[in-house]
Amino acid sequence: MKKRAVTLLEIVVATVIFASVMAGLMNIFVAAKRYIIHARSRMTGGELGKVFLTPLQMSVRQDTWSDSNNPLATGTRYCDSNATHHQEPNCPYASNRTFDRVVYDAQYEISDIPDTTLRKVVLRLNWNESSP
Secondary structure, three states: OOOOOOOHHHHHHHHHHHHHHHHHHHHHHHHHHHHHHHHHHHHHHHHHHHHHHHHHHOOOOHHHOOOOOOOOOOEEEEEOOOOOOOEOOOOOOHHHHEEOOEEOEEEEEEEEOOOOOOEEEEEEEEOOOOOO
């Protein structure tokens, strides 16, 4: 009878091929996890935008509209931990701006709309995503 065995070279080649396939699959899983974390952070930011804008709705009053202390006075305000920024007075505490160990910071840009008595508020949310 003729016996046939697997040689060391065949085992090494099979191991290299298997390792290459597994490395490719691991890269796909890591990229997918990173995408999921980014999508979750964007969705949380969108929902959290309501938390940042809700206190400003209480400042829409005709008797204080032209007051410089009104939170809707024109200019740029921040809701973050930087002491050099002009902070929004109704800014949520950092604990209320933190989800999944990600802290969300806000920047408000309030400007007059020409030829009206209206103001436009642009809210920009910033956060640092953690790595998977």
